[in-house]
């Protein structure tokens with residue numbers, strides 16, 4: 001029997017088992033929020049403790065881990081979570097979306113299409129898509145049980161009458177496999193189409209709210225909308241100032257004190273790969 | 285006890301879990317699980333690995349009569365998981381049965397509640413054969429187009445039992461099929477129909 005002075009990936013075996021059971025239920029019931037006994041993690045709640053616990057429970061020594069925050073690999077949040085898993089599990093890390101076996105993310109889905117066998121782990125602050133309409137947990141639970149989502153449609157329709165269009169641009173609710181309505185976490189609605197029929201497994205962990213939910217690979221994920229106001233993906237008028245991409249989600253960056261601004265890809269790996277390819281083309 | 289549990293629980297249970305994870309995420313996929321594990325007979329390495337990986341003192345385990353007879357197998361699972369034995373299938377978080385010697389009655393297990401459909405039994409079934417062949421076709425979440433599976437012995441009323449199980453979604457049980465050191469999983473969300 002080998003002994004270890006620490007737990008692989010921080011969590012003790014009993015906690016991993018409990019989380020693993022919740023993950024399997026979440027996959028068997030796509031979009032349903034499975035309660036789990038969230039543990040204290042050595043980082044504040046806003047830092048994605050739900051996603052960290054999911055990653056810690058699935059991670060093995062052969063995995064290659066990528067961590068992104070708003071699309072970037074180099075923010076404080078992404079760097080510290082990556083360092084946490086290097087320290088506690090000794091896993092290899094990468095910024096390359098295609099090379100990663102597990103990608104933990106806050107608020108974005110990578111631009112590079114995901115593939116079979118990959119797992120995308122979302123950090124979720126508020127897992128309940130009905131929470132701001134109905135604060136009582138017993139009530140939202142009943143609404144999910146009955147599949148009674150009329151109130152959700154009413155809220156979106158109010159958006160339309162107030163703004164002339166559906167104003168929700170983040171955490172845009174979607175129906176999973178024709179049954180549960182889920183909150184895709186605060187990703188821009190630009191990313192919603194990537195959830196549908198995705199070849200990768202998508203796992204969602206909410207630490208403070210103690211919920212895990214999932215979208216299996218190749219599962220229908222349909223954004224809520226109306227016949228006269230269909231779901232519209234955010235479009236950008238400009239291209240990325242660094243790589244010229246016109247198909248990626250762009251962040252506005254202020255470049256100088258005079259208020260100069262430009263738009264660049266939020267997905268740093270995607271942008272850098274495109275820039276490198278352009279340099280290579282130019283050199284040849 | 286001559287039988288061996290996981291020599292290195294953290295890594296071997298992680299590997300077994302990932303196999304089950306891949307199998308439930310892609311229904312019809314057959315994944316290696318429990319290789320190297322030597323449970324007491326008549327347990328297969330795959331079934332033993334699944335239960336050692338997932339069960340503990342919080343999850344009542346129901347062992348079907350044909351397997352409960354083998355005192356050593358039941359003692360092994362109880363000793364290494366700490367799982368209490370469930371009085372009936374309906375009280376079980378996990379159930380273990382052998383498709384060759386036990387009858388399968390999906391409705392006898394915990395189905396979950398409308399507001400907590402996760403409170404259901406996961407059934408681990410020993411099989412005599414498991415293959416990707418078009419005896420049955422699987423469609424639904426996790427499956428790109430259509431997947432195929434064949435396992436034996438298949439209870440004569442399996443397709444109607446499964447359709448009844450699926451039709452009560454989100455309630456229902458999930459089925460882990462074990463054969464040797466391999467698993468496949470049928471989650472309650474998928475449709476299973478007759479093939480060739």
Ligand SMILES: [Zn+2]
Pocket residue numbers: 240241242243244245264265270271272274
């Ligand atoms: Zn760019």
